[in-house]
Amino acid sequence: MRYAETGYNLEIDLSTGNIERVETDPRLTELHLGGLGTNAKILWDRVPPEVDPLSPDNLLIFSAGLLDGTPAIGANRTIITSFSPQTLLMGFSMMGGFFGPELKYAGYDKVIIRGKSPDLVYLWINNDKVEIRDASHLQGKGALETAEFIKEELNEPKVQIAAIGLAGENRVYFASIEHGRSSASRLGLGAVMGSKGLKAIAVRGTKDINIAKPDKFWEICQEVLKYIEYRLQNPIKGVPAILSMIGSPQEMMLHDEQWHTTSFSWGHARYRRKDFWNEEVAKNWAESQRNAIERLVSCYNCPVRCGAIIRHPSLPTHRYMMKCYSKLTYVMAAMTDDLAFGFKIAGLAQEYGLDGYTTPQVMAFATELYDNGILTDEEMPGFPSNNEERFFYLLEKIVRREGIGDVLANGVYWAARQIGKGAEKFDHNTTKKHEQMVIKLGMLNPLYFLMYATGEKGNITQIEGQIPQTPLPKGYREEFVKDWIQVPTGKEERFKRFILEWGDEGKSFPFWPPPDLVCELVDWQETMHYIDDATGICAGLSSFPIKPPYHIHNLSCLISAGTGLDIDEEGLWEIARRNRNLVRVINVRRGLRREDERPPEDHWKKRFPEYEEKLLDEYYKYRGWNREGIPTKETLEGLGLDYVAEDDMIKKEILKEGVSLGGTTVKATKKQ
Amino acid sequence: MAKEAMANKVLMIDYQKCTGCRLCELICSVKHEGVSNPSRSRIKIMKWESEGLYVPMSCQQCQDAPCVAVCPVKALTRDETLGRIVVDYDVCIGCRACVAVCPFGAMGFDHIDRKVIKCDLCDGDPQCVRFCEVGALEYVEAERVSVLKQRDAAQRFSSAQKTAAAIQAEM
Numbered sequence: 150m151r152y153a154e155t156g157y158n159l160e161i162d163l164s165t166g167n168i169e170r171v172e173t174d175p176r177l178t179e180l181h182l183g184g185l186g187t188n189a190k191i192l193w194d195r196v197p198p199e200v201d202p203l204s205p206d207n208l209l210i211f212s213a214g215l216l217d218g219t220p221a222i223g224a225n226r227t228i229i230t231s232f233s234p235q236t237l238l239m240g241f242s243m244m245g246g247f248f249g250p251e252l253k254y255a256g257y258d259k260v261i262i263r264g265k266s267p268d269l270v271y272l273w274i275n276n277d278k279v280e281i282r283d284a285s286h287l288q289g290k291g292a293l294e295t296a297e298f299i300k301e302e303l304n305e306p307k308v309q310i311a312a313i314g315l316a317g318e319n320r321v322y323f324a325s326i327e328h329g330r331s332s333a334s335r336l337g338l339g340a341v342m343g344s345k346g347l348k349a350i351a352v353r354g355t356k357d358i359n360i361a362k363p364d365k366f367w368e369i370c371q372e373v374l375k376y377i378e379y380r381l382q383n384p385i386k387g388v389p390a391i392l393s394m395i396g397s398p399q400e401m402m403l404h405d406e407q408w409h410t411t412s413f414s415w416g417h418a419r420y421r422r423k424d425f426w427n428e429e430v431a432k433n434w435a436e437s438q439r440n441a442i443e444r445l446v447s448c449y450n451c452p453v454r455c456g457a458i459i460r461h462p463s464l465p466t467h468r469y470m471m472k473c474y475s476k477l478t479y480v481m482a483a484m485t486d487d488l489a490f491g492f493k494i495a496g497l498a499q500e501y502g503l504d505g506y507t508t509p510q511v512m513a514f515a516t517e518l519y520d521n522g523i524l525t526d527e528e529m530p531g532f533p534s535n536n537e538e539r540f541f542y543l544l545e546k547i548v549r550r551e552g553i554g555d556v557l558a559n560g561v562y563w564a565a566r567q568i569g570k571g572a573e574k575f576d577h578n579t580t581k582k583h584e585q586m587v588i589k590l591g592m593l594n595p596l597y598f599l600m601y602a603t604g605e606k607g608n609i610t611q612i613e614g615q616i617p618q619t620p621l622p623k624g625y626r627e628e629f630v631k632d633w634i635q636v637p638t639g640k641e642e643r644f645k646r647f648i649l650e651w652g653d654e655g656k657s658f659p660f661w662p663p664p665d666l667v668c669e670l671v672d673w674q675e676t677m678h679y680i681d682d683a684t685g686i687c688a689g690l691s692s693f694p695i696k697p698p699y700h701i702h703n704l705s706c707l708i709s710a711g712t713g714l715d716i717d718e719e720g721l722w723e724i725a726r727r728n729r730n731l732v733r734v735i736n737v738r739r740g741l742r743r744e745d746e747r748p749p750e751d752h753w754k755k756r757f758p759e760y761e762e763k764l765l766d767e768y769y770k771y772r773g774w775n776r777e778g779i780p781t782k783e784t785l786e787g788l789g790l791d792y793v794a795e796d797d798m799i800k801k802e803i804l805k806e807g808v809s810l811g812g813t814t815v816k817a818t819k820k821q
Numbered sequence: 822m823a824k825e826a827m828a829n830k831v832l833m834i835d836y837q838k839c840t841g842c843r844l845c846e847l848i849c850s851v852k853h854e855g856v857s858n859p860s861r862s863r864i865k866i867m868k869w870e871s872e873g874l875y876v877p878m879s880c881q882q883c884q885d886a887p888c889v890a891v892c893p894v895k896a897l898t899r900d901e902t903l904g905r906i907v908v909d910y911d912v913c914i915g916c917r918a919c920v921a922v923c924p925f926g927a928m929g930f931d932h933i934d935r936k937v938i939k940c941d942l943c944d945g946d947p948q949c950v951r952f953c954e955v956g957a958l959e960y961v962e963a964e965r966v967s968v969l970k971q972r973d974a975a976q977r978f979s980s981a982q983k984t985a986a987a988i989q990a991e992m
Contacts, residue, residue: 218857219857220847220848220851220857222844247843254858254859254860293871296870297871306867306868307860329870329871330870354860355858355860355861355932356858356860356933357854357856357857357858357861357933358856358857358858359856359857360856360857363851363855367851374952374954377954378954443873444840444873445840446840446841446873446875447840447841447842448842449842449843450842450843450844450847451842451844452840452842452844452954452955454840454955458873466871467871467872468871468872468873
């Protein structure tokens with residue numbers, strides 16, 4: 150019997166209509182757990198590096214996390230993995246809600262989709278019965294609207310649906326996959342789904358998930374629940390309200406947006422408005438939020454209410470769901486002071502199936518080009534003068550790939566190069582061809598430098614966590630470290646000292662803390678995310694907040710009790726390292742090199758190029774990678790990834806150890 | 822707790838508080854079947870996602886229960902000590918007449934063990950109540966249900982009156 154997982158994947162070939170239920174190798178669970186880990190293994194094995202992300206040969210994998218469907222609190226993430234049309238690298242995006250657990254109850258850990266359907270279809274997975282159904286009547290329909298249509302059509306109130314909107318159908322490079330309560334929005338996986346002619350996946354499952362040691366497992370779940378309750382009542386002291394809680398940042402519940410609006414940049418990641426927040430804004434915004442929000446809601450098996458139902462009379466469904474920072478992304482990019490605009494445009498964009506992070510930046514970029522005379526009325530006929538109207542104008546153009554929208558739909562990096570005429574200079578906030586957080590700061594932060602540079606996910610929020618972003622005020626430090634149980638074994642002394650000293654005279658960025666401690670802190674932050682990405686536990690309860698309910702100590706016990714595997718803290722750390730390295734070599738094989746590993750030039754005002762190179766050197770060394778950021782043969786073999794070390798291209802690159810590659814590396818090329 | 826007090830307790834559901842997380846369904850299946858499978862739960866959340874409406878549905882332990890009345894072999898009886906309807910599986914023939922007749926759909930059929938299932942109030946310590954963090958489920962004395970509801974309704978009246986008074990004052 151398989152525990153925690155189902156032991157089966159569903160393989161769908163949309164070109165031939167072939168559907169297979171395939172038993173998986175339990176050894177892969179021991180090596181990679183599940184979710185992102187096993188997704189990466191499949192991509193390495195089955196998608197050669199030259200495959201274009203939008204070609205039928207690319208795979209689109211919907212995976213439940215290893216613990217999805219078990220009683221593990223907040224284990225509900227669906228990890229969607231493919232190659233991104235925007236970055237051309239591995240793209241994975243995750244969503245909460247109910248889809249992953251339902252897939253497990255239907256009897257599958259993953260749905261692996263290859264090929265391309267000649268006509269628009271949707272997939273209906275009802276336990277053992279799986280059908281590819283016509284979706285021509287859903288063409289052009291919104292993502293949320295589609296879900297309602299399908300629910301009605303199948304007459305199945307408990308079905309869970311993931312769908313794309315118009316943006317995905319039109320292969321917008323930042324199209325999302327929407328699932329009502331949550332979206333997998335980063336890196337354009339909605340466009341991959343669209344390229345396969347797949348409008349939606351509907352799933353309903355009524356099977357059991359078995360737990361190896363149910364009593365032990367349940368005991369840990371209860372401890373986690375208790376700690377959640379404790380943390381909800383005891384916010385961290387000495388940090389901004391938004392960072393003091395658990396869950397996704399509680400922006401549906403909290404009205405205080407001083408931190409985001411004054412620390413993050415407005416427009417196309419350009420301007421800080423340090424004095425934006427005042428009493429009047431606070432009052433108006435609180436009112437807008439109260440008018441918009443109907444109620445707070447939760448994802449599957451989680452008591453934290455991160456999401457909200459937002460009223461939106463002009464949508465076919467009249468409502469949509471929102472969480473976190475997306476209420477602000479459009480508002481700040483459009484440089485408007487009206488929060489109601491944010492609620493309005495975000496709902497429309499969600500129905501079209503667009504990423505709420507990248508979309509506003511692309512629109513602000515286009516606005517900037519227009520204001521600078523690079524784009525004109527010729528390319529943008531009838532472009533309004535008011536910023537809010539401009540954003541609605543651009544939204545319609547982008548999702549339809551109409552006129553200039555066809556270029557902008559490729560994201561800032563590609564659009565800048567297609568437009569030319571100096572537009573490249575305005576591409577100032579992308580890394581690895583992807584729009585980054587709109588934050589512009591003063592002093593180089595060595596931890597964030599490494600996370601931005603070496604991260605291979607869409608978002609810094611999928612890498613950072615655990616520690617405050619700025620030094621704690623003196624009076625709060627002792628109290629903070631007193632019950633900091635989350636710190637990995639063996640690091641207690643070093644990490645606690647870091648918190649106690651950080652901010653003292655001479656103990657500040659960029660040269661403090663020393664590079665070895667920087668590497669350890671970055672490793673901890675990123676590792677915890679890689680564990681969540683495999684288990685499906687929401688980062689909001691685990692890798693993202695400060696002092697989360699899940700940590701390396703209870704996660705190893707929980708995974709062991711759930712699966713029956715014997716995984717201790719060190720073992721778990723090693724699995725995360727294996728998955729991290731596998732993601733890296735997949736991208737290395739597609740052309741990722743050291744030269745790509747740079748945060749946006751203007752992310753910090755004060756930069757230290759030589760020291761930054763040293764930091765990268767140190768971090769690569771710490772990770773067991775060579776000067777180019779490629780895992781060495783020893784590193785790969787040490788993690789049981791011998792077959793990766795045997796790959797011709799990786800072998801060639803490993804042999805170049807210590808040799809400067811200059812500009813000779815083969816980069817994945819883009820068909821335009 | 823005294824048996825008389827337990828006999829009078831019911832599951833009180835406040836659907837306005839339910840956030841739709843379905844933790845109760847999961848807990849129920851773990852408690853009763855020892856596995857994770859919400860489709861085998863005794864309590865079910867019915868959802869209208871696009872309306873933001875979530876309604877937990879469970880056995881009302883009716884006084885004059887149609888399931889008891891319809892059962893041809895008297896497998897369903899009223900347990901007065903806990904104020905609940907119980908199934909005697911030694912007697913039950915699995916005809917599902919009770920499933921057909923229940924006006925709430927609260928009598929379920931477990932498709933794996935092939936048996937009818939219903940809420941047994943976890944023998945007086947309902948686990949769904951214990952783990953519902955938002956308090957959408959409570960286990961309270963039957964007469965308290967209406968008192969608590971009356972208070973909530975009165976509160977809405979009172980705040981509406983305050984608003985009305987404020988509007989009048991402005992006029």
